[in-house]
Amino acid sequence: MSATASRAATGGRLAIIAGGGALPHHVAEAVRARGEDPFVIALSREAEESDWVGFDHSVLAIGDFSGISRTFKEQRIDRVVLSGWVRRRPEWRDIRPTLKTLARIPSVLKTLVSGGDDAVLRMAMQLIEASGAHVIGVHEVVPNLLADPGPIGAIAPSDDDRRDVEAGIAAANALGELDVGQGAIAVGGRVVALEGAEGTDAMLERVATLKTEGRVSARRRGVLVKLCKPGQDLRADLPSIGPSTVAGAVAAGLAGIAVEAGRALVLERAEVIEAANRAGLFVIGVERSGHRGKA
Secondary structure: OOOOHHHHOOOEEEEEEEEEOOOHHHHHHHHHOOOOOOOOEEOOOOOOOHHOOOOEEEOOOOOOOOHHHHHHHHEEEEEEEEOEOOOOOOOOHOOOOOOOHHHHHHHHHHHHHHHHHHHHHHHHHHHHOOOOOEEEHHHHHHHEEEEEEEEOOOOOOOOOHHHHHHHHHHHHHHHHHHHOOOOEEEEOEEEEOOOOOHHHHHHHHHHHHHHOOOOOOOOOOOOEOOOOOOOHHHOOOOOOEHHHHHHHHHHHHOOOEEEEEEOOOOOOOHHHHHHHHHHHHHHEEEEOOOOOOOO
């Protein structure tokens, strides 16, 4: 069913809750190209309001569920896509509940304090759906952003690179089980960095520094691996890479990047391929069985 037909069938409008980064813009343009007029809720201190000139939009705080619910009603929103990164969690004073969500506030606060990123996202989606809209995944709106299996570009990994991919897959799976992050970097078959709250770009900068300081061998190159967390809800926070990821991998002296085929997003694919080919860096989609994965 086309986006236009989908809207006609539901009678409602699609909203994009936009965090930072390039992904929300890709989603908004793709939705518009498919015949819908999305409404953008730009999260304050995460998405820039000026970026949304030309789209119907409002700016709301991340914990303002009352404002989000009111916007849903005013704009006849029945479907929601979450996209973009969120660098900060709301504080308890930022939470503005609706009457429907008021009883959930104790559990909300507990999750904000002690829950992992995936737990917080699940909670947010439950609260959004309690406001009357259905949360759908980015991959349902822009499936062409998903990584394909195998090389994405002209460069293929060597046998040594594949060993780093396998080490990175094992580490990313273990990290994901703890609901901490989605990425790992392996150099010479040894895991040297795990992604935390600082994100992928900062992890790459850290590895570049470790190599400069001689704490990680600069003679061995290494691989960045990004996977979904085991059991992750695919409606939010799919792992993604873009041109900045390639630039960071080059600066860190890596040989390549591996992302989960069919469950990771490649933003600005043409630019990613061009930059990777120019640098002699491979980008591949890897498939996994269960929690192990396969390069």
